[in-house]
Amino acid sequence: MKNNGLEDVIAAETRLSDVDGEAGRLVIRGVSLDLLVERATYEDAAALLLDGFLERPVTAADLKARLGQARAEVFAHIHTADAALLNLPPVDAMRALIARLPDGEDFETTLRLLAAPAVFLPAVLRLQKGETPVAPTPSLSQSADILAMLDASLPTREQVSALDAYLVTISDHGLNASTFASRVVASTGAGLTSSVLAAISALKGPLHGGAPGPVLDMLDAIGSEDSARTWLGQALDRGERLMGFGHRIYRVRDPRADALKGALAPLVMTGQVDRNRIRLAEAVEQAALAILRERKPDRPLDVNVEFYTALLLDALKFPRAAFTGVFAIGRTVGWIAHAREQALEGRLIRPRSVYIGPLPQAA
Known part of the structure; x- marks a missing residue:
């Protein structure tokens, strides 16, 4: 069937990112990727993507301070990680912990969802090795704190810059499978937690985020x-x-x-x-x-x-089994921005299918 994978079908209008496959160019909210990676931290890129889609302005400085607090708050959920949860692959355990967070569409929900995978993934990885989770340090940047919680030591400047570059690079990338899943859920009126959970579920498939x-x-x-x-x-x-x-x-x-x-x-x-x-x-x-x-x-x-x-x-010392989870840490901001854009400006996503089964008479 033509377009069975929705190739070349326009499913949304967005101000968030433009992927030009012929030219090999990625633009995120008007800024080319090469310039963004050269100059932006994770907080800079997150503010760029989110500003204008929430009930209040979003700046990088405010986001850094508030994200530190949010990481400390969501760390309290780590005690609910039981043996059954820790037997799951890291991305599944992380997703299960995120599912315990309240739903919503406001700035506070956004902060929790940006903080949650950054806290839960390092904690799960340490617990699976029989080590004690490291509590967040709110004064650190998102990237520095992730590495500190993973390795129980302060990272080097080069390590923080490398993780910043990664999180910025994969923060958004058009209407890929996980982002589309986030927008579909958002179009129903469900909250941001639901959209992020749907996106993680799409991401973990080996044809999307598992390579x-x-x-x-x-x-x-x-x-x-x-x-x-x-x-x-x-x-x-x-x-x-x-x-x-x-x-x-x-x-x-x-x-x-x-x-x-x-x-x-x-x-x-x-x-x-x-x-x-x-x-x-x-x-x-x-x-x-x-x-x-x-x-x-x-x-x-x-x-x-x-x-x-x-x-x-x-x-950066992440185990291979955790790579999809680290991708989710970076892409969550894009999922949230798309979900908010869809909720504010879009309609219920309801495409049609073409029935190719038997007709009643033949059946």
């Missing part, structure tokens, strides 16, 4: 720069997808890949990441691009956001 971890599995399997081309060719011979390459929208290089590669550079320069790992990744990148051009000349397959996401989050 960064396997990039590291691929690098582990390749092992050395000399083995890259042979391993990649054999993988293609088996009909396997090369993880971290190709995108549903982009027909050229994903601009988010370069943003994250740039964010890794200070960690490499200061010795906070394994240089051999980065050299291997760069060799795999070049070998993969060459072999994809040879094998699939009619298909534009280039590096996507997942490739350098995996390297960056690994360098």
Whole structure:
């Protein structure tokens, strides 16, 4: 069926982000991604996305202060994490804790939802290792506090900047599956907590947010720069997808890949990441691009956001099983902004389907 995945179907008008797949350009509320990553913290990007969609103005300074308080408040829910919850994958445990938060559409609800995944994911990861959760430090920025709660120590300036760059880079990206799910729920009049839960449920699917971890599995399997081309060719011979390459929208290089590669550079320069790992990744990148051009000349397959996401989050000591949860920390602000835009300016989303089953007479 034509457009069975809704390709090229316009389902919403938005002021939030523009994804130009032909040009390889991402614009977030009028600011190009490269400029935003260079100059913005997480709080800056969140204020940019949210301002005008809530009952009060949103500034980065106010958001930093209020988010610190919100992280301290939601930390109280950690005591409800029982053994059954901790047996779940990290993103599912995080989602279950978020589901216990009250619903609403105001600034206070927004603060709780921005704070919740940032607090719950590090706490769940520590509890699953048998360690005590680290309470938030309200005076820290969102990125600094996430890393402090994860590792029980203050992060370096380069680590905070790297996580800021990641959270900014993936804060919004058009009408992807999870964002569309958020808008559909918002269009019914449900609250922001419901929209965020729907979005996380869409994100955890392997076709949407589940690919960064396997990039590291691929690098582990390749092992050395000399083995890259042979391993990649054999993988293609088996009909396997090369993880971290190709995108549903982009027909050229994903601009988010370069943003994250740039964010890794200070960690490499200061010795906070394994240089051999980065050299291997760069060799795999070049070998993969060459072999994809040879094998699939009619298909534009280039590096996507997942490739350098995996390297960056690994360098920041997040376990692979948590990568989808970290993505949710960054994308929650985009989900909320879209939900509010839909609630304020849209209608109930109710597309039609085409029935292709048997007619009554045939049945």
